[in-house]
Amino acid sequence: MLNIGILGCGRIGQVHARSISQIDAARVTAVADAFVEPAEALAANTGAQVLSPEALIASADVDAVIIGTPTDTHFDLIHAAAQAGKAIFCEKPVDMSADRIRTCMAMVEAAGVPFMTAFNRRFDPNFAALHARIMQGDIGDVEIVTILSRDPAPPPLSYIKSSGGIFRDMMIHDLDMARFLLGAEPVSVYAVGAALVDPDIGVVGDVDTAAVTLSTACGKICQISNSRRATYGYDQRIEVHGSKGLLRAENMLENTVEIATHHGFQKAPAQHFFLERYAAAYRAELGHFVKSVAAGEPILPGIRDGLHAQVLADAAAQSLAENTVIKIA
Amino acid sequence: MLNIGILGCGRIGQVHARSISQIDAARVTAVADAFVEPAEALAANTGAQVLSPEALIASADVDAVIIGTPTDTHFDLIHAAAQAGKAIFCEKPVDMSADRIRTCMAMVEAAGVPFMTAFNRRFDPNFAALHARIMQGDIGDVEIVTILSRDPAPPPLSYIKSSGGIFRDMMIHDLDMARFLLGAEPVSVYAVGAALVDPDIGVVGDVDTAAVTLSTACGKICQISNSRRATYGYDQRIEVHGSKGLLRAENMLENTVEIATHHGFQKAPAQHFFLERYAAAYRAELGHFVKSVAAGEPILPGIRDGLHAQVLADAAAQSLAENTVIKIA
Amino acid sequence: MLNIGILGCGRIGQVHARSISQIDAARVTAVADAFVEPAEALAANTGAQVLSPEALIASADVDAVIIGTPTDTHFDLIHAAAQAGKAIFCEKPVDMSADRIRTCMAMVEAAGVPFMTAFNRRFDPNFAALHARIMQGDIGDVEIVTILSRDPAPPPLSYIKSSGGIFRDMMIHDLDMARFLLGAEPVSVYAVGAALVDPDIGVVGDVDTAAVTLSTACGKICQISNSRRATYGYDQRIEVHGSKGLLRAENMLENTVEIATHHGFQKAPAQHFFLERYAAAYRAELGHFVKSVAAGEPILPGIRDGLHAQVLADAAAQSLAENTVIKIA
Amino acid sequence: MLNIGILGCGRIGQVHARSISQIDAARVTAVADAFVEPAEALAANTGAQVLSPEALIASADVDAVIIGTPTDTHFDLIHAAAQAGKAIFCEKPVDMSADRIRTCMAMVEAAGVPFMTAFNRRFDPNFAALHARIMQGDIGDVEIVTILSRDPAPPPLSYIKSSGGIFRDMMIHDLDMARFLLGAEPVSVYAVGAALVDPDIGVVGDVDTAAVTLSTACGKICQISNSRRATYGYDQRIEVHGSKGLLRAENMLENTVEIATHHGFQKAPAQHFFLERYAAAYRAELGHFVKSVAAGEPILPGIRDGLHAQVLADAAAQSLAENTVIKIA
Structure with a gap:
């Protein structure tokens, strides 16, 4: 116990x-x-x-x-x-x-x-299944990772002022996921972004729409895009292109019902936000922690993963500010 | 409390x-x-x-x-x-x-x-959402209900011997669902069936593959098919065709991951069986019971629903045995 | 030539x-x-x-x-x-x-x-691919065939008066498809139906909503449903459940575009009607005829297929009229 | 005529x-x-x-x-x-x-x-429908465009040597599509890439896996990724995120058949390559040319579109060579 x-x-x-x-x-x-x-x-x-x-x-x-x-x-x-x-x-x-x-x-x-950094998305059953298939070689060598991540609505301005900005409070999850899926450390970071959702976010020095490109020494690529707005629910999709095939994890919708009318075939919106979407992930990450501590086994993601993600978020923020490509040592 | x-x-x-x-x-x-x-x-x-x-x-x-x-x-x-x-x-x-x-x-x-008959599927979030859309008129008048219901594997023969057979132990859920969705009582029942999965099921007097047609006095139709076998998981699908459109509830898959190779685009199997597939339904039905008892409100499905489903199951068994159409009084 | x-x-x-x-x-x-x-x-x-x-x-x-x-x-x-x-x-x-x-x-x-009966749907690339997979054993023995077939709107009453009715002018395609996919001759036919779309269709002695159950001597089952109305385009779907798996052919939509808004994820309607939906099938069936005649090879579907489909349509009409199960000699 | x-x-x-x-x-x-x-x-x-x-x-x-x-x-x-x-x-x-x-x-x-540059993909029925929905305001202001474009296999090395490289012979289509969908001219271009499919492509000075980020003066973003390899057919997908929703155009598969087995639910591969995938687009673009010339109407895409796409392809090649962000005058 x-x-x-x-x-x-x-x-x-x-x-x-x-x-x-x-x-x-x-x-x-x-x-x-x-x-x-x-x-x-x-x-x-x-x-x-x-x-x-x-x-x-x-x-x-x-x-x-x-x-x-x-x-x-x-x-x-x-x-x-x-x-x-x-x-x-x-x-x-x-x-x-x-x-x-x-x-x-x-x-x-x-x-x-023992130390675990709580990157819960690694434990989402969908992303974990996707990762497991990569690890067992189902798509060969990873070549291009595409991450599309959009919140339903922006957080309060007060939060944004102290959060470190979109790269450190939101995209950091995607940067960790990129590392998790690429299986190699990014060596260059390039970011673009703008305040398209709410100009006040721009006034406080942040952006609400952003895209980052990572590349590794061996030429693997990751493209991430973030928005603080998605009218159709919490948009959380990943795809990984490899030498032998493609893996993708789609959104989880509110239910499986589809209605067909003269407008076409309509499914439900995506689950609203992270508490619903990542409910299973939260349970699984803590289960992993408890099991690993009990067994005395090394825990991933560890503090080193927390560090690397932060370094990438810092680099992205710097890239946007200086409009240049940032090299990671 | x-x-x-x-x-x-x-x-x-x-x-x-x-x-x-x-x-x-x-x-x-x-x-x-x-x-x-x-x-x-x-x-x-x-x-x-x-x-x-x-x-x-x-x-x-x-x-x-x-x-x-x-x-x-x-x-x-x-x-x-x-x-x-x-x-x-x-x-x-x-x-x-x-x-x-x-x-x-x-x-x-x-x-x-207060009495509640535990037809849990009415409380599945997908089927409940489908029913709610019918009730709010999204597809107009219900005309044709199609229910596809297949277990991953047959139960033990010992169970089948005492269960009353496929219509009473398995299809009864679909018969209740038919009543729930048709919004009118079936007046005729026709059943076909055979032991295609396991001949021993035939030996003990039951079938493992069956189809039933229900029709109501006003001409609404329901087609149900059952199999005691599905290699791809627990197959639980419903669609309802109405005067203004079509509603369908698809299977819930193990996860949202899709892999694309030269074989094509492959998603996960359906959730394995009822404990996974109807986990949310079990919680919701009991929540409904507790809430209704506490509020002193009438409870559906009640004992009358348990009776009607059993009458339909009996009629289906009789129809198959006699190879004739059975009228419901 | x-x-x-x-x-x-x-x-x-x-x-x-x-x-x-x-x-x-x-x-x-x-x-x-x-x-x-x-x-x-x-x-x-x-x-x-x-x-x-x-x-x-x-x-x-x-x-x-x-x-x-x-x-x-x-x-x-x-x-x-x-x-x-x-x-x-x-x-x-x-x-x-x-x-x-x-x-x-x-x-x-x-x-x-040489004689070919123009059951064009056998040559639809989707249904032909589905049939080919059955023939190569991909789903084992066929057990249950489900055919959902709905026209976007009823034909003129003048047509219905002389067409022989829904079973002979519309469902006959599905009855041929049933024979094509079952790989065995139906021995019993049961039909239900009503005029739900347009009461005038009932006045001239036909129905516009109908469902038929076929069964073969070896216990295979086919369920067909037809409607003269579908608000979402021409609904043409088939699925076949076998001992080793399930095959299904979905509708062809007007395009592959999906829009996501707070209403959910919406795809285009199904292609409007048979000239669009079966354009490729019309080309392929004639190609098959020309090639078979040139090569002196037997042609399927032949006149015997035309006969069997008509016998089933007649039986369905009789079943509905007499509200009884019809045996096929 | x-x-x-x-x-x-x-x-x-x-x-x-x-x-x-x-x-x-x-x-x-x-x-x-x-x-x-x-x-x-x-x-x-x-x-x-x-x-x-x-x-x-x-x-x-x-x-x-x-x-x-x-x-x-x-x-x-x-x-x-x-x-x-x-x-x-x-x-x-x-x-x-x-x-x-x-x-x-x-x-x-x-x-x-009159002059028309043959960017046929603008006339693909799927992409044309997607564009039409943007133009009628269905997703509000365009914010992020994501283009995933992968060939089934690399062309011969001899072709690559004289084609101008991946940005000018392959991604140029996507660069034109980006301009078409963004509705604003990109002002900065950043490219990454590597020869991951075939090292010989690297030897002749090109890459076979590449990603480009475009941004406009008003902050709109486009991310493109290309690969000279896709095991699952010709991968041609586009999505556009806007202030009011998301539009995406999926791949066209070889057929609509899905098979379900214990491996899961599998659909057909994507249509093999451009002659199949863009057959309708080739017809439509020439129809547009003939109609526009006959009517004396201005033709899009014109020579200016051909120029702008080439300028972007040149900038992408320069960005990759110099590992820097290129500004477009």
Whole structure:
């Protein structure tokens, strides 16, 4: 039985608590939050005790921590948890600064604690099945990865101001997916983008429509496009072209019903947003964490994956700002 | 809070217990089974007490019963539960004899207790969405209903011997769906069938491949086909042709991944069988029961629906045996 | 070079003339029609001469005749063409009376001339591909055939009055397809139907919505449904369930474009009607006729196929009229 | 009646001759080729006379010329035809040098003759329908265009050596499509690419796998990817994301048949290559040319479109060579 302490009792902490309730080999023993109310609510639902973050990390009843607090608190919590020898499950991004992630990586490696960066999409059953088929050679060598990722609507401007921008808060998932599927590190990054959805997003220095091209040393290519708007639901599609064939994962629709009229054949919209679309992924990623910690096996995606994705997001932001191609060392 | 007693702790009882664990307004307070082990296992999982069926039905801690025991025990349990004033959720078929269902109906109506026949497919999100579109007039008047329903593999011969045969154990779901979608009672039934999957099924007096045609007084038509075999997963499709258009609900596949090679474009098989395919339907039907009982609202499908489906199944069996068209009074 | 005379210069005669213009090994040398204008128009387009039907059949410049005249003239034209030793391509139905088709069959067999009944759908590239996959064993033994066939709108009442009704003018194509795909002769026929689209169709003694069940001696089943109405284009779908898998041929849509909005994902309507949908089939069936005549090979579908389809259509009409199951001798 | 002279009797000249045979308002009156045999063969098929290119252009029996000769002859033929006052239909690319296309444009405009650049894909019924829906505002403002274009197999190395490379011989179609769909001129071009299919293509200085990003002054984005290999047929897909929705045009498959087995649900491969896939487009583009010339209406795509596509292809080649972003003046 893995005893888990949840740091941060907001929406994502609650999602993880629900996932844990469906895993026989784990339970929530403690929760912590800067605010009393969400902490007590989550404690009531899980039977866990409410502690301060420090006490939670120090508790003998906690084997592993889930860090679901604001990004700027991750660094200190990782430091403390690593010092305390706890296994760490950390929401992305690990930190807004790649250099600080490097410091975290050193701390985690020095402490020898398991660490998982929560790139949940790797655990989506569709994308996981697609990846498995690549790994078993069904399409030969990967040549071109195409990722189409669009949110139904932009987040509040207040969020965008502090999120690090579209490359760091939204495309970072696609950048990790690109690395996951390419099977090789990108060495060049080129980004374009504009504020087409909401000019106010441009006013605060970000874009809402963006495209990035990655290429690897061996010539593999990835094209990603993002929009903060999609009228037809949460658009999450991936395709991978290889030497022997093509794999693609389509959207999940609200249901399988099709209506035919003189307008044509119409299916339902895509599932609305990430909580529906990635419900299974959230459960699976935590199952993977619990199983890997219990078995003492290495965990992917690890802190190094968190670092690489951040480096690519930084490069994309720089490429857009300077309108030039950025080389990755 | 609705206190529920579960009669029958086998697979379906466990499914319902899991559903109840996700419903805030209900909990399992007691369980009963002819065997000790499954009863104690379910009690351990739910925190309920193990009682005899009689004690469970009599218990003041039980507001409603779920009857998931073998079919030949339903009659007595319905009788006892109705007498005790409990709300009843009963697995299909209510009874193997339409006449005995009529007696149950009289008992239930005399007692004035809520009764739901567990035709779970009405609560499948796809079929429910299809039905909702019919009800809001999206395809005008219903004219032709086509139901394609195929199991991945036949059940054991021992099951078939006591199940009442393909029309009563398998097609009964489709017969209820036909009534649900036609919006009118069938007045004639014609069935054909043969043992094409396994000759031993023929030896025990049943068929494994069957088709039925229903027609209503106003000329609406339903065609159903069943097979005890489908190499590509659990095949569960419905389409409804109306005066203004066509609605169809397609299979749910294992995932959304498609691979393209020189063989063509290949998607995943259909979800394997009913536990996967109707997972959401099982949750939704119990949610509907709990909500309706709590609100004191009439519940559909009721015992009358259980009766009508059984009458159609009996007519189909008779039609096949006599190779003639059967009129429904 | 096969010299072809076209008897009947209406729409279908023109379709065949166009097909011949794309076949290197054939040409139209003569045309005939009860009316001067269409005959001269087709002659002008093809470079053929206008002759009387008798002269056309007698002409040394004619090796084969296409009979595309009204059904009640087929018998005499077949007789004359067989006597004259011409290869015969005859539109369906060969005749409205099965007995008269039997007489035609005797005449044709006595004369030893090639004869093709124009069941064009067997040559549709989709249905032909589906049939080819059955023949190469891809789905094992055929068990259940499902045919969904709906016209976009009913024909004029005047046509229905003389067409022999829905089973003989419309479903006959599906009945031939059933025989083609079942690979065994149906031995029982059951039909239901009603006038749901237009009550006036009922007034003249026909139905516009109908469903038929066929079964073979070995237990194979075919379910067909027809409607004289489909708001979404010409609905022409077939599926075949076998011991090893399922084959289905979907509708051909107007184009491959899909639009996604908050309503969902919408594709184009189905191609409007038979001239678009079966354009390739019309070309292919005539190519098959020319090639088979040239090679002296047996031609399928032959006159026996024309007969069997008519017998099934007659049985369906009788079944509906008598509300009973009809046995085929 | 438009009298057309065909310059170049190779494969593409033959395709256009067949299209003309289906257009009532046009006919082929003369053909010319550097070789006797193909010219005489095409003359025999069309009833046209064989002339020298000079005589054809000078002929009073020729109103319009189709230029389907090798690219390096286009310049002189355009010059001569413009001088002779003939309408010109010219295969792409107009010339390998953008500067020489500018000279052609001046000649054509000075002569005032109609000129069409044969970007046939604009006339594909699917892409034309997609474009029409954009123009009628169905998806609002265009924001992101994604073009996936892959040939089934690479052309011979000999072709690649003289074709100008993948951007000028293959992607030029996609670059024209990008301009067609974006509705605004790209101002920046970035290309990546590698020889992943055949290292020999790299040896002769080209790539076989490439991706390009275009952006317009107003922030619209287009991502294109090309491969000289696709195991599943000719891959030709387009999608356009706009402020109100998404449009996509899928591949055309060989047929509509789907087979379901334990492997899943498999559809046919995509149509093999451009002659099948764009058969309707070839007919439609020539119909558009004939109709526009007859009506004296301006023709799109014109020579300016031929120029702009070439400028983009040149920029893509330069971007790849210099690994930098190229600005378009």
